[in-house]
Each structure stands twice: as structure tokens, then as C-alpha cells.
Amino acid sequence: MFRVLNKMFDNNQRDVAQIIKTIVQPVNALEEETQKVEDLAAAFMELRRRVTEGGETLDDVVVPAFALIREAGRRSIGKRHYDVQLIGGYALHKGRIAEMRTGEGKTLVATLALALNALEGRGCHLVTVNDYLARVGMEEMSLLYRTLGLTVGLASREMQPHQKQAAYACDITYVTNSELGFDYLRDNMAQSREALALRAEHPLNFAIVDEVDSILIDEARTPLIISGAAEKATDLYYVYAKLIRRLQKGEPAEPGVRAEPTGDYTIxxxxxxxxITEGGISKIERLLSLSDLYSPDNMDKAHMITQAIRARELYHREKDYIVNAEGEVIIIDEFTGRSMPGRRYGEGLHQAIEAKEGVKIENENQTLATITYQNFFRLYNKFAGMTGTAKTEEKEFLDIYGSDVLVIPTNRGVQRKDAEDLxxxxxxxxxxxxxxEVKEMHATGRPVLIGTASIVTSEQLSDLLTQAGIQHSVLNAKFEAQEASIVAQAGRSGTVTIATNMAGRGTDIMLGGNAEFIxxxxIEQQLGLSRYTPEVENFIKAISRQDPDAMQIGMQIPGMNEDFIGQAIQLQADTLADRQRVKDLGGLHIIGTERHESRRIDNQLRGRAGRQGDPGSSRFYVSFEDDLMRLFANDRVVAMMDRLGMDDTQPIEAKMVTGAIEKAQARVEDxxxxxRKQLLEFDNVMSKQRDTVYAQRREVLLGPDADVEESTEGMIADFVDHQLATHLPIDQNHESWDIDGxxxxxxxxxxxxxxxxxESLRSKSPAEAQDTLLAAVADAFDARKEELSPTMMNSLSRYVVLQxxxxxWKEHLHGMDVLRQGIGLRGYGQRDPFTEYKFEATTMFNDMIDTLKADVTKFVFRMQFGQAG
Structure with a gap:
């Protein structure tokens, strides 16, 4: 009865059946007709026209598009998409996580959703975990894309900016998760449109994340950070601390007494x-031999001098801060009177105080830009993922990304036998x-893959196997390309491979070895030819299918010779013979030496065996000394083993124990x-601020001159409004207004x-005073524009805002880092750290925005354009 109910409420099975009915069957019905199409590129570009000009959606053209993509795969690379691959491709197109078993061809599945979404002309990204997989995936599938008239590129770390731009400008771009994230951050630090790597329009349109659980769960705990020196010239703070001693503090202008402020600066x-007064500016320029304190080259100097004066006049020892025995400047909380070790004033103020006190100025690594993978991929208009193991993490994918998991049926039934744990x-x-067990398997010639949780365990097992006289290979993640090569051959008879649980991810283990890979x-090493040219790929496929014309096909390739072709033909024959031998022995055997805290990682290891209906088996070995076992195994179990006289040679093999382990894993996963969810909640606060700043920055960087002018005028008006609200509050009597301030x-x-x-504002209403002052500032802006010319004024505004x-933003990120590090202590005062963090982060951000508007106003009106570049 329960089986019937489970089947009735199995959403996964229902969704698969629906896709088969609405997508797979119609695509199959078009196959014969599609095979008659001579020019696939022209047919595919007609679909693009229908989408971009004809008003149709991607869902309207998905069936003919899939039919053309399948035919392109068959013609160009000799791979026809299976029906289950069509299911996976549609799931990806709909922004879902597709769980597909190892060996089911995820690389080919991705072409369906990528090519389909490329019809919009906005670019698509295939995101992988390392450069090797990105390069191989791109090269292997490039012929398919080009057959459809699409462009394909690879964005890698070694590329020059113009090469990156060309790669991202392609219809489909293969790239690693880290490089893509860093390119995004670098683009939001760019000073010109030409410096952008990603597209200026629709930079993050559609992405498929390969090994999505690895990137969005395992790697999501560490954010992407671009850092640099906090201050390059810290010694200048000492210079300016001495300089301001030669400046005189004055009094602000006072109507009826003096028209101008006195001294070099007022407080x-x-x-x-x-x-800083006009006289003070002239004095500073004379003392430092500067022609213009507010020129672009001197912006940092002006900022540091201002902070030096603030440190001297507004921040006092034993009140705002203390200097401890180690010479560190420690801030005192103005509300509690408690010291706050580790906290630092932002915007260079802390360094200015350190210079004033004559202590060491701390040199820090300053965060220039940062983002978590969670928040980065949520910026895409649509993103999907694929992996062999995702169902156990579906709750997280749903909660964080709003994506559910669809388990795709295998093309052939799974034959692997999974034994109970020992x-x-x-x-x-x-x-x-x-x-x-390895000895017994090795004696028969059956290949064995041993998964370990650490390098230490790998080395320990390697020593034991060496002592036992068993030849084997040990894998780690230091050399990705070599790792993939070794794993590809781990299915040969008599092969024993020790690998970390994640090793070789993305490379199939084929029984008998992978002749095409070898x-x-x-071809590359001995003949110096690329394996990914159409001619060479055609030759490799001919060898793989034992084509009688393989010799003739190979001889047409310059640099190829009969001896090499003969060896290739023999290699394929040997591989096929060995494949049958390994199948007869039972296929690849997987040994897990420890249960991982995540069931997903264990499933990945098991999934290395039993690809495409191959036979295989797996077993995990566990001890009560393993970390996971100590989480739930109690002393009574060990005592029971003692009473029964069980020693190290006698294992427990019971479903009860396996079930207990899986329950422990589920608890650890939760x-x-x-x-991770708590960390994301904190980062979401920063994310909203980052989105605001980056949107403003992008508007200034890429927007037309009219928008830049409007944005700059808006900042200036906001600055004036802020000063009016501060000095002429509407709830005060006009006589008490701080006109001088x-x-x-x-x-x-x-x-x-x-x-x-x-002073004339005192006789006006707050609204009239606002209108009068804003009009005066607007007139000054127009005069400034006339002085420089509209074109020059826009260039100046754009430059100033970006700088x-x-x-x-750099200083704000530093302040947020410090706040995040110390906020947990608020819990001891019965205050919710997260609530406190949100409140303080919002206050800091609002203060930053106020400072931004003030600085933009100051530099726009003071800076000389001729020195701006």
C-alpha cells in the first residue's frame, strides 16, 4: 500500500513523465525530418530570429531547437543525445538542479540548455570547478556549437583583458567558478568600459554550474575576496601629523563680526x-609644494590631511581611545565605555590617530571587493546546476537558491551492488x-578504487599496500590534468588506485580503460597535433568505432604515419578485450575507507562504479575511532563487542549500524x-549594500552623459539637503538655526x-530656504559646466564619482569586516548579534553614502579638469 502511495505522490516521477510527454516525444517525432536539414546553422539562426525579433519565447521553440541540437551532436562529434539526456537538458533550461549518475554524459546534456538559451543573444556560461574541465568541455563540444552557427569561448586566468572580453562576448563561455567571480568583482572596480571583462549589457544572463553541489555548497563557505594593501604610503600619516601642527585652528565666519572664517581650518x-579654509589650502599647497590640493593626483593627500586634523581635534586619548602597553590604539565604545580590541576606525582615521600618538601604523590587507558564491549566482537572471549527487541537499538548494532537484533516470539500469558497511x-x-580485500580483488585482476577522506589516510594505506607488494597509484588534487588522466584509466584490469573522495570528479572511469583518452x-605528445581539430577528432572516433577505413582517414592527416595508426587500432582492440574481461570479473570495485560527514560525498565515491549499466560494487569500511562514529556510537556497543570476544579482525555488518551512520550524517548535514545559512544571512546585509553601490557605479561607468550629469546633480542636491537638515532643523526656532555651520x-x-x-535664509521657511539654496547651488553647477564645457564636466563627474x-567602499568593507569579527560578543549582553549587526551595518552604510555625496560635491566644484587627465 505504501509503495502505491509513494508512487502517487512522487513528484520527481511525475515531472519526468511530463517532460517525456511534452518535450522528448515531440523531439523524437521531429528527428527524421531534422536529419534532412542540410544547413543546421541556418535553421538554428532562424529560431534565433523568431526569439529576438518574432516575439516568441525560448519555451515556444524548445522542441525544434532540441531536435537541431541533437542532430548537430550526431553530425559533428558522433554523439546523439539519449532521451534521458533530453530530460536533463530541459530541466537545466527551466533553472533546476539535474542529478545525473556518473557516466550519463552531463557534458553533452549541458549543450541542450546552453545552445537553446544562446538564442536570446545574451550569452551563456558553463561554470566548472577547474581550468582543465573548462578547457576540455569547451574543446570537446565546440564543434557541436559551431555546427549550429554559435560562437564558443574559454575564459581563463592567464588571458589578457582583450582575450577575456572576446571569450565573454561569445554565445557560450566556459569558465571556472573562481575566475568568473573574480572577473565580476574586477569589473566593478573598472575605471572605463574598455576595462570590463564581462559583457556591458546582460553580463550575468544564464549559467549552468557543473558539479553544482561542490561549488554552491562545499566552496560556498569561503567568499571570493580581492584584497590589497590598506594604505600604500603609511609613512605619509607621520608626515601629515607633523604638518598640521603648523596649521592654525580658526573660528567659522560669524555674520556681523567677520565675513570669513579665520585660521587654516575650522571644526x-x-x-x-x-x-579647511582657502588660506589653509594655500598654506598646505605651499608647505607640500603642490599646485592644487584637490587635483586627481592629490585626492588621497587631501583625504589624509583632513583625517590628520580630525584625529588631532576631534578624537582624544582616554576618551575616544586608549593606547595599550603594546602600542596599539584601542577604541572605546562611546555607549558602554568598554574597550573594543580589534575594531578600527575606517577611512584612514585609525592610521591618522596612530601617527598622532607616534605608535606603529598597522599595515593591513584591505578588502577591496568581496562576494559569496551564494549571492553571486543569485545575480544571474537564471541559473541551473548539474551533478551526480544533489538530492540529499535539496532543502538547501530550495531555501538558498529557490531551485529544486530533478533526478534524471539513467539511460541503462544501474547494476552496481552496494554492500553493507563493515x-x-x-x-x-x-x-x-x-x-x-584489495589483495583478493587484485589477485583476480579486478580493478579497485579506494576512496579516502584525507591525504594522511592515502599515504598510510599506500604504505600498507606497498608492504603487501601491491602496485598502485595515489591521486591528489595537485595536478588536475594528470589526475583526470589517471582516473580515466582506473578501470583497467589489475589497476589499484587510491584517491581522495573528490579526486577525478568530472572524468568517467571506463572499464578496460579509456582508449580515446590515451x-x-x-597524438599530442608523440605527433605534436591537437586532439581537438575536426580531422583528428574524426580519426579518434573512427578508431573508437573500429571503422575499417580508420587507416585511410588517419593517413589524410599531415604528420600521421602507418605505424602510429596501427598502434592506435591495436590499442582499441586491447581496450575492448580488457573491458569484457573486467565486466566478467564484476566491474570496478569501490572501497570507502571512512564515512564522510555528508552522504553526498559517499554517494559520489560509489558513483564512480556502475556507469552506463556496467557491473560494479562498493563497500565502506568504518571504525569506532572515526570522527563520525564518535558522534553517535556509545560505549555500550564497544562493551558488547568485548563481551562477545570480538577483536579487530571481526567486523559488525548490520543494517542497524549502517542506518545509524546515515542518521548521524543527516544530523551533521543539518x-x-x-x-552556512547563518553566514549567508550576515552576507545578505552586505549584499544589499553591494548591489546598491555597484548599480550606482555601473550607471556612472556605462550610462550616457545625461544620466551621469543627473546622477551627479542628485548627489549634490542630497548633500545640500543633508546640511540643511543638520544646521536648519525644521523643529527649531529660526533664531537658533546654525547658519554659520x-x-x-x-x-x-x-x-x-x-x-x-x-543669513537671508533665517527669514525664510524651511521649504523656501531649501529652494533658495538648491537654486544657488544649481546655478553654481551650471557656471562650473560652462567654465569647463558640458563634455569636460561629464568626464570630470564620471571620474570623481568612480574614484x-x-x-x-574599500574603507566600508574594512569596517564591515571588523564589525563582523566582533559582533558575536554582543550575545553576552543579551543582545541578538544579527540584529545588532544589521543596525550597525545600516548606520555605517548611510554614513558612507553621506560622505560620498559630500566628497563628490567638493571635488566636482574644486577640481581642475585639466589635471584630471
């Missing part, structure tokens, strides 16, 4: 701001049992998921308003 204690008292007893390597703040940023009658945004 606004309420806003903790500094205003549990031993000690690790040594377990290892001895593993070596004994032949391709030999705990890890909770940890307003004058100092406005004229510091807009010196063109030195002659403006600020100021980058500097302040």
Missing part, C-alpha cells in the same frame, strides 16, 4: 567634520581489512546547513558660494 564638533573497533583493524594524449559646510564644498547671503565610490 564642526557636532558633525565631527573639518573644513564496522571495526579500530582504524588499524579497518585498514588491515581493506588491504586484505590516443588523444599520444548542522552544517544551519551554519551651514555656511562653513556649504562653502567648503562649493567655494563658488562664498558671496551667497546665508570616491571606490575609496569609500
Amino acid at each position: 564642526d564638533e557636532k558633525g565631527k567634520q573639518v573644513h 564496522v571495526y573497533r579500530t582504524k588499524m583493524g579497518k585498514y588491515n581489512a581493506v588491504v586484505q 590516443l588523444g594524449e599520444a 548542522r552544517n546547513f544551519s551554519t 551651514l555656511r562653513a559646510a556649504i562653502t567648503d564644498a562649493v567655494p563658488q558660494l562664498e558671496e551667497f547671503d546665508f 570616491v565610490v571606490d575609496q569609500l
